[in-house]
Amino acid sequence: MRTLVLWDIDLTLVDYSGIGRRWYADALAEVAGVPLAHLPSFPGRTERSLAREFLTAHGFEHSDERVERFFAALTALAEQDRESLPRLGRVLAGAREILTELASREDVVQSLVTGNLPVLAGYKLEAFDLHHHIDFEIGGYGSLSEHRHDLVEAAISQAASKHATAFDSVVVVGDTPHDVAAGLHHGTTTVGVATGRYTVEELTESGAHVALPDLSDTPAVAKALLA
Structure with a gap:
């Protein structure tokens, strides 16, 4: 799959x-x-x-x-x-480990749905050497639209075109109800991460299929993303 x-x-x-x-x-x-x-x-x-x-x-x-x-x-x-x-920011707990874990799996493609401009997205991940795990070509970026669900649609479409396949599972991961709503709009699995301003309970109430306190438990996060 x-x-x-x-x-x-x-x-x-x-x-x-x-x-x-x-x-x-x-x-x-x-x-x-x-x-x-x-x-x-x-x-x-x-x-x-x-x-x-x-x-x-x-x-x-x-x-x-x-x-x-x-x-x-x-x-x-x-x-x-x-x-x-690298001095102005920090990597959140478990982020490096889960990106690396998923990158090791041939059946997983990782990209972005982010409010950032494409260049800013690259710089922010490059600062901590996280960019190697991400396919930036198929991401949905904040320059595209005012509406986050348009970014999800763009990313799914570009990924399907590049890989000449309809993915069996699409998972949207983010820290806000906006991320959750955008994923739900397109019928994806949504995983909320309470490392921003919203709690696990608030992300669950917004409709997230799974809500995690953070990304630190790599096996548990991988299970949530690949279930």
Whole structure:
């Protein structure tokens, strides 16, 4: 049985708490020349959704052209911080071990459904040498849509096309009810991980098929993902 596992990044695999606020404030100053006055809620959101809310809240039209300029500014800021990212963040417990375990299995493909821009996703995982386990070509990224379920659809479609097969099982893993809802929208197995702002109970109530406190118990996590 072939399984496609689609990982969220922030507060599921790694923690860069605080860096988003700085990048958004600096990107706003560059694109619009105004100081930060409003910060959107980040968990589970896509970069396109966040950028549009952010620009609107600061009095600017969220046209596609302006959003793309904002994305370019975020990408440039991430590039500047690239070498510092190992000091600005941390790998969450068990993330490295479960990625490595799944990578050892020929019947598993790992990719992403993340609100991050593609370049930011790569940098955040590369900082801790986690990128080798992920197929970035078939991921669903936050530049695509305001709606997270569109990212899941894109990832599944691209994976099926690249591997010339319909996967027997698709698993979406994340730390928020948004991740869970996006997976459920497409009938995937959903696994919630309570390493962000939501508890095991809240993730279970949101509909997650399995909710884990963290990724530290590699056999238990593998069982949940490959059941």
